Structures are given as structure tokens and as C-alpha cells.
Amino acid sequence: MGERVYIFKGFERFWHWAQAGLIMFMMLTGFEIHGSYANFGFERAVNYHTIAAWTLVGLWVFAIFWHLTTGEWRHYIPTTEKVLVMARYYSSGIFRHEPHPFKPSQLNKHNPLQRLTYLGVLLFISPLIWITGWLYLFHADWLAWGLSSLRLEWVATGHTIGAFLMLAFFVSHIYLVTTGHTATAHIKAMITGWEES
Amino acid sequence: MGLNSLRQAAGLCLAGLLCLFSANTVAADAPRPLKLTTTADHSKFKELQREFQSGPDVTKACLSCHTEAAGQIHRTKHWKWEFLNPVSGQTLGKKSVLNNFCISVASNYSACTSCHVGYGWKDASFDFSVEENVDCLVCHDTTGIYKKPPGLAGNPVVKDTELPPGSGKIVKGIDITKVAQKVGKSSRDTCGSCHFFGGGGDGVKHGDLDSSMAAPDKELDVHMDATGLDFTCATCHKTSSHDVAGSRYTPTAMDKEGAHVRGKEDKSNPATCVSCHDNTPHKKDERLNQHATKLACQTCHIPEFARGGVATKMSWDWSKAGERDAEGKQITRKDAKGRIIYESRKGAFELGENVRPEYFWFNGDVNYTLVTDKIDKPDGVTRINWLGGSPTDGKSMIWPVKVFRGSQPYDPENKTLVKPHTAGNDDTGYWKNLVWDKAIETGMKDAGLPFSGKVDFVKTEMFWPITHMVAPKEKALACSECHSKNGRLAGIQGVYIPGRDANPLVDRLGWGIALLSLIGSLGHGLMRFAARRKH
Amino acid sequence: MKITKPLTSIALLALLGASFSASAYDADWKRGRIYYRSVCTSCHVALPVGSINPSAKTMAEWSGYMQADKHAKGKDTVKQYVSKEYRASIKSANKAAEKFADVPDQELLDDIKAFVTKGAKDGEAPASCS
Numbered sequence: 001m002g003e004r005v006y007i008f009k010g011f012e013r014f015w016h017w018a019q020a021g022l023i024m025f026m027m028l029t030g031f032e033i034h035g036s037y038a039n040f041g042f043e044r045a046v047n048y049h050t051i052a053a054w055t056l057v058g059l060w061v062f063a064i065f066w067h068l069t070t071g072e073w074r075h076y077i078p079t080t081e082k083v084l085v086m087a088r089y090y091s092s093g094i095f096r097h098e099p100h101p102f103k104p105s106q107l108n109k110h111n112p113l114q115r116l117t118y119l120g121v122l123l124f125i126s127p128l129i130w131i132t133g134w135l136y137l138f139h140a141d142w143l144a145w146g147l148s149s150l151r152l153e154w155v156a157t158g159h160t161i162g163a164f165l166m167l168a169f170f171v172s173h174i175y176l177v178t179t180g181h182t183a184t185a186h187i188k189a190m191i192t193g194w195e196e197s
Numbered sequence: 198m199g200l201n202s203l204r205q206a207a208g209l210c211l212a213g214l215l216c217l218f219s220a221n222t223v224a225a226d227a228p229r230p231l232k233l234t235t236t237a238d239h240s241k242f243k244e245l246q247r248e249f250q251s252g253p254d255v256t257k258a259c260l261s262c263h264t265e266a267a268g269q270i271h272r273t274k275h276w277k278w279e280f281l282n283p284v285s286g287q288t289l290g291k292k293s294v295l296n297n298f299c300i301s302v303a304s305n306y307s308a309c310t311s312c313h314v315g316y317g318w319k320d321a322s323f324d325f326s327v328e329e330n331v332d333c334l335v336c337h338d339t340t341g342i343y344k345k346p347p348g349l350a351g352n353p354v355v356k357d358t359e360l361p362p363g364s365g366k367i368v369k370g371i372d373i374t375k376v377a378q379k380v381g382k383s384s385r386d387t388c389g390s391c392h393f394f395g396g397g398g399d400g401v402k403h404g405d406l407d408s409s410m411a412a413p414d415k416e417l418d419v420h421m422d423a424t425g426l427d428f429t430c431a432t433c434h435k436t437s438s439h440d441v442a443g444s445r446y447t448p449t450a451m452d453k454e455g456a457h458v459r460g461k462e463d464k465s466n467p468a469t470c471v472s473c474h475d476n477t478p479h480k481k482d483e484r485l486n487q488h489a490t491k492l493a494c495q496t497c498h499i500p501e502f503a504r505g506g507v508a509t510k511m512s513w514d515w516s517k518a519g520e521r522d523a524e525g526k527q528i529t530r531k532d533a534k535g536r537i538i539y540e541s542r543k544g545a546f547e548l549g550e551n552v553r554p555e556y557f558w559f560n561g562d563v564n565y566t567l568v569t570d571k572i573d574k575p576d577g578v579t580r581i582n583w584l585g586g587s588p589t590d591g592k593s594m595i596w597p598v599k600v601f602r603g604s605q606p607y608d609p610e611n612k613t614l615v616k617p618h619t620a621g622n623d624d625t626g627y628w629k630n631l632v633w634d635k636a637i638e639t640g641m642k643d644a645g646l647p648f649s650g651k652v653d654f655v656k657t658e659m660f661w662p663i664t665h666m667v668a669p670k671e672k673a674l675a676c677s678e679c680h681s682k683n684g685r686l687a688g689i690q691g692v693y694i695p696g697r698d699a700n701p702l703v704d705r706l707g708w709g710i711a712l713l714s715l716i717g718s719l720g721h722g723l724m725r726f727a728a729r730r731k732h
Numbered sequence: 733m734k735i736t737k738p739l740t741s742i743a744l745l746a747l748l749g750a751s752f753s754a755s756a757y758d759a760d761w762k763r764g765r766i767y768y769r770s771v772c773t774s775c776h777v778a779l780p781v782g783s784i785n786p787s788a789k790t791m792a793e794w795s796g797y798m799q800a801d802k803h804a805k806g807k808d809t810v811k812q813y814v815s816k817e818y819r820a821s822i823k824s825a826n827k828a829a830e831k832f833a834d835v836p837d838q839e840l841l842d843d844i845k846a847f848v849t850k851g852a853k854d855g856e857a858p859a860s861c862s
Contacts, residue, residue, distance in 0.1 A: 035682055035696040042677040042696050090721075095728035140487035153693035157700045164707025168714040175718030179725075341761060342856035371856065386762075412765055415827070423766045424827035 007109045008193045012072070015063045016190055022056045023166065030163050053133060078119050079112050086113045090179070100181055104195050121169055129162035240378040248374050252316040252352055253329040255377045260328060267328035269439035275314040277325065278302070280446050285564055289446050294565055297513060297581055297603035297657040298396035301568070301616035304643035308347040308620030312391040319350035321643065334373075335390060339381040342371050343390070347620065361622050385411050385421060388430040400507035404552060404599040405665035409505025417505045419669050435467040443468035448662060450493070450561035450586065451594050452476075470494040491692060493559070493594040497674040498667050501551045502599060505666070508536055508548040513603040516654035518544035519631045527631070542619075542628035544604075554597030554663050556686055558586035563660075568646060571612045578656045579607075579614070588691020595689055599661040606633055610649030614657075616640040757839055763832065764847030767840060770828030771813070786851030787858040794848045798841070814841050 008016070029049040032039050040048060067073040085101045090113070093101070102111035110118065135142070135155045142150055180186040181196070189195035232238055239245055244262065249255045260267055270276045279290035291309070295301040302309045303321075310318040316330045317323065324330070332351060334343050345353050346368055348361060356370040393399060393408045400407030412423040420428040434443045443466060452471035457463040466472065474494070479485035488497070503509040520541050522528050527541035532548070539545050562585030566572070572579050586593035607614050618639035619627045627636035633652045641648035679686040680696030687697065773783045789797065803810045812818060815837050823830040832840060851859030 033680075033695055034699060035680075038677075038681075041675075042680040043675060046676065095724055097728070140483040151693070152695075153698070153700075156693060156695055156698075157703055160699065160703055160707065164703070164710060167707070167711045171711060171714040172718060175722060178722070340856070341850060344857070369856075384762075412762070412769060414770070422827075424770055424831050 004194045004196050005105055006193055007104050007106060007189055007195045010193070011062075011066055013190060013193060015059065015066070018059055019056065019063075022052050022059070023170070026052045026056070027163065027167060027170070034160060034163070050137065053137070075108070075110050076115060076119050076122060078115050081112060083112045083116065086111055094179065104189075117169070121166075125162055125165045125169065128158060129166065132156075132159035132162060235381060239380050245378045249355075249377050250373075251355060252332055252334065252373070255373060256316075256329045256331055256333055258377065259333045259380075263333075266333070266439065267331040270314060270331045271325065271328075272438075273314075273440045274444075275441065276331070278313065280444075282446055282563075284447070284562060287565055287567065289565060293567065295568055295581065295614055295616055296396075297601060297605050297659050298402055298510070299619060300515075300605060301640065301644075303616045304618040304640040305620045307350045310351040311345040311347040311349065312394075313351045316351050334376050334380065336383045336387050337380040338376050338387055338390075339379050339384070340376050341386055343373075343376045344371060345390075348622075382429070383431055383436075384429050392430075396510060400503060400505075400509045402510070402601075403661060403665075404502040404509040404549075405499065405663045407503070407505060407507035407509065409507050410665065413505060415669055416672070417666060417668075419667050421665075433468045433472075442466060445661075446563055448561050448563065450559045450596065450662075451592055491595060493596045495662075495664050495667070496556065496595055496597050498670070499554070499597055499663050499665075500668055500672060500674050500678075501553055502597075502663050502666055503550045503552050504668075506550070508534075508550045509552065509599070510546050511549040511552065511599075511601065512547040513543070513601070513605075514545040515603065515605045516544065518542060518627075519633075521631070541631060552599070553685065555600050556595050556689055557584055557598050557660070558588055558593040558689070558691070559584045559596040559598070559662060560586040560590055560592040560594075562586070566614065568614050568616055568644065570614075572607060572614065572655060575607070575609065575612065575653070575655055578602075578658055581614075581657050581659045583658075584660050584662070588689075595686065595692075597663040599663055601659040601661060603657050603659075604654045605657055606637060606652050607655040608637075608649050608651060609653040610651050611647055613646075614655070615648065615652075616644050616646070618643065757842055759839075759842040759846035761843065761846040761850050763835070763840070764843030764845070766828050767814070767832060768844055768847050771819075771822070771826060772844075774826070785859065786848045786855070787853050789848070789852055790854045791849050791852040794845070794852050798845050798848075811837065811841065814844065 026049055029040065029045040029052065031037065032045040033042065033049060039045065082101065089098065089101050104111070132155050135147075135150070136152075136159055138145075139152060139155075142148065177186045178184075180189075185196060242262075244258045249258070256267070274280050274290060277290065278292040279288065281287075282289055291302055299305070299309075306321070306323070307319045314332050314335055316332055318330075332345075334353075335345065343353060345351055346360060353373060354360070354368045354370050355373045358368050358370065360366060360368040389406070389408065389411050392403070392406050393410065394401070395406070396402030400409075409417060410421060413421050415422040415425050420426050420432070431441070434441050436442060449466040449469050452465060452469040453476070454463065454465035455471065456475040457465075457467060457472045463472070470478075471494075476489065477486040478489070478494075517539070518541060520528055520539075528539070529537055529541075530539035532538045536548050537546065538548065563582055564585065565582045566579055584596070584598070586596075605614070606617060615637045617627050617633065617636040618625050619636065622629060624630065625632075625635040625639040627633065630636070634650055637652060638648055638650070674685070677696070678684055680694060682697060684694075684697055686692075686694060768786070777783045786794075798810065801809045801811055803813060816833070819829040819833050823833055835843075848855075850856050
């Protein structure tokens, strides 16, 4: 106890929270566009969703640049090492108050399961949402782009699948925040940058 | 002759000269009043400077200068009431088709032809080749006083006349000479004198055309706004050789031709929105132009019809006609607003104001159930006309439509619709006698068609695409009107509408996964909580 | 007498001609209709008076009303509400007033008179407002 590690840098924390806010807002507006409920009204929901999407694009441009120039992208390289250990911890150890098998450090800030999950989000959910969202946004230009046989229904359905996966990720993510060394350790780390262990 | 009188004369003369002089100076200061909207002030033509006794009398004078005009009219639907649909091969036109309003022209000529662009069509023997029987005034009146009451076969009343004869009601004669001397271009008032009153009364038939459109404000119609753009009908229904563009028999549902431009040969319909606005009219939002590849402009820009304060008929049940009061007289019932909803001679009506249209895929094909066609399903609904179209034919757009529903007489033995004799002050006219079989016998005989003598009623529908009463753009439909579960396009197939449509399997699985992760998280948390307590 | 008679008649004709050319304006009932509905009626609808159909009065009554020029039982005049000044004062909120801003007062008055006369109870085409 008392050992403090500086894990999340300033930009990273800003990126995380800005992205969190945007994604929550886009789920809120997105599922309204989907017809799940009425809140802003369809037209405003679409406009807000679009603005949020462009903002997220901007944020990502900076984030990608940051990851590449700082080498932080390495934190998302998957590893099989300790995956089983982590899985065993979450499924039994955690209930027996065994110590957390993973100690985050500046060089290795994500545990192996996190790495896998985030990579999955990055490689599967994000592209699905981005590509379909992009097509959705530029529906008017499909003909000019030679996409005459593409159907809005497929694109919309793909986008919806991505949204549901994101929602499931979001729910789990919120919960797993509480599974640090203490219930608030993770969230504190994402706010202050320092993780106590 | 004294000096005094000479002086008087000189004085008067001087006064006269002064007057002339002063009048001249006024004239020199201000240019003389000049009409700038036309090159011809017809009141100055000597051909028109006499008393006219009748419509044909006026027409003869018109034709003395406008030598080709009558011949041009003779070629049109307005004159012939006949139209051969080149696609379906059906012979249409008012003379042939029937509808579910007043049903049919046959045997009712004198009443119906009050809206014929001619004089004297009182029965099937009318001679369509007579030039002086063309009615110039009904389209070219500018005084607003020219009227052709029903029952006179298209003739106006030029002297005070008892009408119908023996009724004691005097119809005042119009000053046809004044009308003739003041002729000018057609206007909303002249076209409207028939087209506003189709179906037997103000606004009855179309729903998007009624007397409120004579001088509408911008809210009612952005183009015809009398204080703004002030379009006449002919601004869009651009007419040459007296043949008015635009048709209900072969409408243009999808206009791929784009805007009409001077110097470019444009043979397409000049009365479409696209013929002026082109196919990409939305400058700010490309997404709306994308909408316009599937939606007719009218769908969003005419949110409701019958918006001008005049109700339109929405249904007409002829089977309820024929009631009489205790004294055996015909009755009339009105609704709370004083509008007629029942007449013994016509049956029961439903009226509507600010009516939301129904929507259909429409490719411009309009087919009719003619009086010679067999009715397939007498128990179901017979569509008197129906609109062709599908989401996949590449020619259809989603259109707003007034669907007019009714119930009308048919012949259950021959399985055909019938043409009853309604108007007419005689022994068989239904409106006077309220007896169906006699009325139908007369009507069918006049049309040269068989009738079994049996009468029953069949439910019918007619489809009237809506195209007038274009609202200001701020009043165009909001997205959510269609992008919602039970929106306006709830019944439209073949197009994916976000907010309305969703893949049910994806939705079920998606919510399932989200719920599972929630339950999983909660369960896991609960177990942790329980485990902590144990220790 | 042989000389004076034609002279007198010439003088009279000249007088007639002068008065005729002064009132040669050919009233436009359609312009009158727009002004009547957009300006007169738009106000009357809001006030307790309610809208007044042209067919509510006879031609003689309308003629008398226009002649007397008493609006609101004599509180002000009809002319006042047709005047250029009045049109200028409401034109920002009234499209008809804006459109006809430069029409001479007398012409517009004649237009309105033509409209109500035509649509009067006993006029050539009795009109109720819609």
C-alpha cells in the first residue's frame, strides 16, 4: 500500500473522458435515431449525433497522432501471458480477496484481458461503427461513389450491431472500473493519473 | 341674338378652352393611364363595342380576330372531355369515366356541362365541330361576374331568368357585354370557376383546390400567394395553342428532365416542381436532395390539404340517399359547423379540413375501372382509379394522395358500375324522384349500356394525388413525421426509414447482450459483496 | 343661336372630357380584394367586430359607406386606412400593404370599392369571405 504509479498522462485522461462523454451522448442520440425512444426529437438527435461524430473524428486524429508519436500504441499489443491468470482472478480469486495478479506500470498499464478487449473494440467494434457511420452520413453520395447496389438497410443494421456491442462494452466497462485494488482505484487513476496499489 | 348671348357664348367658349387646356396640361405632366400587362385593351376594339345577346354571339366576335383559337380549343381535353391513355389504351375523359362523387356525365349533360368550355352540350348529339360554341369567356373573364349555372348546358344567364323553371327562384342575368369587353389572361379565378368546384361544390373533389386559392396567402400556397409571388395557374400549367399542360390521366410522377431552360428543348411537363426547381433544390442539406430521389416534393412540402378554411369531401355514401321527412320532402342535415353532411338526393358525406394525406408509391400510371369493366369483388372495395407504382420499378416516388371513399350504385347482375341519371327536372332524375332503378335505366340507356334493373351498392375508392397548397418551407414536414414508429409513411414498403425500421433480430440480440452484460456485472458485484461480508 | 349652340356643346363636352379623363382609372377589383382581405379583414377578425363579408351590405350601402368615409362609427376615416401613410406604417408586418405601398390612395380606394360593389348583397357576384 501507498505505492503510487503515474499511469495515465494528461492527454490520455482528457482523451478518455472526452471520448467517454461523446460515446455516451452518441448512444443516447443514436438509439433515439434508431427509434428506441424519443428525447430530442429525430431531427435534433440526428444533428447532435452528427456533430458528436465529427468531434470524435477530430479527437481521434489527435489521439492517433499522440499514440504514434509517444509509442503509447504498444499498450494495445495483445499478449496471451497471464490471460488465464486474469480470467481465474475475475471468476474466483476476486471473491476470495486474493491480491490482484496484475500491477499496472507506466510501461504496462493494461492488464492482459484489458489489452484483448480494447484491441477487440479497436479492431472490430470501432471499424464497424466508423465505416457504417461514415456511409450513413454520406448516403447522398453513394451513387457518385459508385455504391449504387449498397442498401441503407445493411449499413443501418451494421451500425446498429456496432452500437449494441458498444453498449455491452460500456456496461461491462463501467462495472470493471470497480474491480481495482479498491473499488475506486481505477476511476481515481483515470482522474488523477496516479494508481495506488 | 343680342350682345349678351354672344358674350355668354364667348365666355363659355373660353371656359371650355381653359378646361381643355388644363386637361391637356394634366395629361402632359402625368403619362396617360396605360395598361402594362397587355398590348390590347379589348374595351377599345370596335368589334366588341356593341351589346351581346349570348355566349356564341361573343365568341363570333372573338373569332373575327382570333381566327385559330376555336380550332385550337377543339383539339383539347377541355373541349372533347375525351382522352385516350396511350399506356393502358383506355378511353378516358369526363365523357367516359365515372367517379364516386356525382358519378357520371351521361344523361346529365345540361348540369355537368356548365363546366364545359363550350355552349349548348345538352345531350349526346352535341356537335363538337361548331366554332362559335367554344366558350372564350369562361377562361378569359377578368370581371369575376361570368357564371354558368348548372342546367343550362354551359350557357350563362344574360337576362334575369327563373331557374329551375317554375321554382320561383330568379337568377340575375350577367352583363355579358361588359365581360366581353374586359377579357384578359386566364387567372386563378377563371380556372377556379370550374376546378375549385369539381364534384359539385367548393373544394369537394380535389382537396388541394378550392375557392380559398383564388387569393391565397403565403401560408396556404407559397407560389400563388396573392401578396407575394402571385402565380396564376398558367404560370406552372404553361399553355400553348390553348392546350393546358398537366394531366390527371397521365401525371408526371418522377421528373428526370430537370429544370426547363430557355434555348433547351423541353418537351416534358412544365407543371412539375422539378421543371423550375430542378432535382437538387436543397442548397443547405444534400441529405434532403437524397430524400428527393424517393419522395415527391409534394410529400414533405404539402403537410396537409384543405388548409384554406374550405372543407373537402372525404367520403360519400350514396346508399344512404333517399330519406324523406314526415311530409315526404327531401331533407338536409348539417354538422356543428353548418356544413351539409346529408342530403336526400345525394346521401351521407364526411368532410375534412387540414387533412393529412395518405401516401403511396406512384409511377404516373393511372388506371380506371370503367363502366364496361366487370367488378371482381362486389363485397370488397372497387377502386375506380388506382395508381401504379412500386419501390423497385425505378419510376416511382412516394406521393401524397387524397383517397376518396364512397359507396355507390352498381348492377349486381351485370356486375358493373352504373351511370345514373341524377340531375334533371324530369320523371327519372334521381335528385328529383329518389328512385334508383328508373334513374339508372335512363342513365345507362343514354350511355348505350345494358342494365339488369337490379340495384345494389358497392364500396369504391378514388385516388387523387395532391400537388397544390404548397406550404412555406418552414412548414414542410419535420423529420419525425416519417422517421418514427407510427409516422406518416408507416405503410410504405421497400424503403429503409431510420427511426421506423429496425432488424428485429438484431434488436433482440443487441438488447439481450446489453442486458446480459448488465446482469453479469450485477451478479459478479453481488457475489463480491457477499464474499466480503463472509470475511 | 346658330353659333352659340355648337359652341356651348363644345364647351360642355370639354368639361365632360376633363372630368372623364380625371377619373379614367379602371378599378382593379382583384387588387381591392387582396387589400380588403389582407388589411381590412385581418384587423376586423381580431377585433370584436369580426370579419365583414362584402355581401353583408347592398351596393347602395357600400357606396354610402365609402362616400361618408366614416370608419368605426366616425371615430376615424376609411381613407386613413387606405392611405400611403397607413400602408407605410404596417408594411413591415403586412405583405399586402408592402406590395401596394406606392399605389395612389384614390386608386386603391377605387379598387376596394370595385371589390365590395361586385361582391355586395345585390352585386354582380355576391361574395362571402373565405
